[in-house]
Amino acid sequence: MELEEARAPGGEGCLVGVVRIPVKIVAVLIVLPLRVVWDLLVAFARTLNRTVLGPLGQGLRRLYELLLLPVLRGTGWLIGVLFKLVFYWPWAGLWRYVVLPLGQAAYAYLLRPAGVGLWRYLLVPVWEYGLLPAGRGIAWLLAGAVRYLLVLPGGALYRYVLAPVGHGLRWLGRVLVVGVVWSGKAVFVWPWVALWRYVVRPVAGGAWRYLLAPVGRAVWAYLFVPLGQLLVSAWHLAGRVSRALGRGLVWLWRWAVVRPAGWLRRHVVTPVGNALRAGWAVGRRGVRAVHRQAIAPVGRAVAEVWRTTRLSVREARADVRRALFGGPPREPARSRARTLGSNRAAGDTPAPEISLHK
Template sequence: MQMEKAQAASGGDGCLTGVVRVPVKIVAVLVVLPVRALWDLLVAGARAARRHVLAPLGRGVGWVLRQAWLYVLRPLSLVLFYWPWVGLWRYVVVPVGGAAYTYLLRPLGLGTVWLCVTLGRYVLVPVGSGIGWVLRHVVVLPSEWLYRELLTPVGHGLRWLVRGLCLLVFVWPWVGLWRYVLVPAGHGLAWAGRHVLVPAGNGLAWVGRYVLLPPLSLLYRYLLLPLGELLVGAWHIAGRILRALGRGLRRLWRGWVARPAAWVYRQVATPVGHAVREVWRTSRAAVREARAEVRRMLFGGPPGEPARSRARTLGSTTAADAAPAPEISPRKRRG
């Protein structure tokens, strides 16, 4: 029953699925299956080698390295890189440095200090005192006398002059203008504002509030506002009416004028125009041929084939007579 159900379920796949499935199974059995088996063998071998060979070998190598570090490398590194430098510092650098400091650097420093103190006491201080005395009696005292006896009176005079000029130019005119012009004018304006403008403003405000405002507010509320709303409503209604009228006129123009005119132009005027054009061309060609024949009969001329009409048929681009003209004239043909 299960095989029948599997066959019934797989019976709807089609022949193309069966044709593709068979080579895929063959490739899977011949190629994929050996590769997968070889991969599984390699994985199992690698796991066994890691478990039974590499892990014990790694533990042994680690033990050997630890023992070598503890009993060989560490003592050897101490002997080669630590103890020589410690001995050099302790038994060479420290004693030599201490002896150099005690017997060379400290006496040299004390001698340098004594030399600097002696030089400063017996050379630099007297020289500095002499330079100071010279500067005091040559520069400072004359400068003080010049400042006290000349520059100070001149400065006081210039200060008094500049102060007087500043007062004369920048202070007294503006003080006089403020005291004798602006202050009285301000007092007058304040009195006028207090006793004239304020009562007048209060009176105008009272008149505007109790006389003009109520009628104007009533006029605006009961006349202008309803009239404005009425005008706005009428404007919108007129706009709607005009839009509807415009649409109607456009439809009437399109239905009663534009389309009939286009139809008349297409169906009547165009064929009539074409017919008139062809008749005009034919008449003009006939007149031209008759005129040429009359001229030939009156004045003479070489006989020739009359010009063939190039009239076109209605609705076409070819001439009415498309046959080629004969190459031999009627006289040569009669001869």
């Protein structure tokens, strides 16, 4: 707007002032929202192209180059080989090695000698001694009939009858055509030519030169040019406002959402998470210590008591069976003792009650 004011030092007319206010209103109510929507669509399209369409296109191109193109080439080569194998090579071989040699042999040893003999010993004599003299006689008779029956009577008729009548008809037609042409010009051409040359063209030229052209130049210079400049200025102003609005929204998002979220993550979520992780580690270590110092020894003692009880029951059952049915002497219980975690006999030395493995 400052450039426009500096470019028009002579002042502005009332027409420009009347037009400028509606244009500003239209620019604020229509052009600015359109420009904002346009900028948002451009940003969304760029983001979509950068994050989705571009990688998708690259992946599809790599898939086409690395998978589909070799498959298509191999398929085309295989189809070409099959096509040649089925439709080309058998027929080419048949033509080259069967039909062509047979045709050449038949032409060389059968058709050519038969044709030469037929031409030399049948057609040439019939032509020379029969058809040619008969044709010459018929042609001489036809030429004489045409000359004395058609050419000579027709020439006489044209020379002494048709030519004089044609010259007279041509002169009469020329006179009639010239009269019709002059009459048509006098009725349909000369009045309108005179009207155009001496009335319409001077009046139209004067109206264009002294009325329409100055009015058109004034309307263009003082209405359309300022209107276009105002629209361009409104478009640029709307773009600036849209960019400022976008920067304000980004700033508001950063200070209203991003910064508080970062502060909350650094000063609240991270310390709480660290504390929970430390508490979980301490709890796991405590549970392991309790299991190692209290629960594991009790479990091993219970297992050893259960094992001893089970061995005593087995020995008692074996003694009862031996007392009732007889059998070999019972092996001492000491020799059947097993170490914890081993399947070998412990020997004479008694096995420890609990064996720990690291």
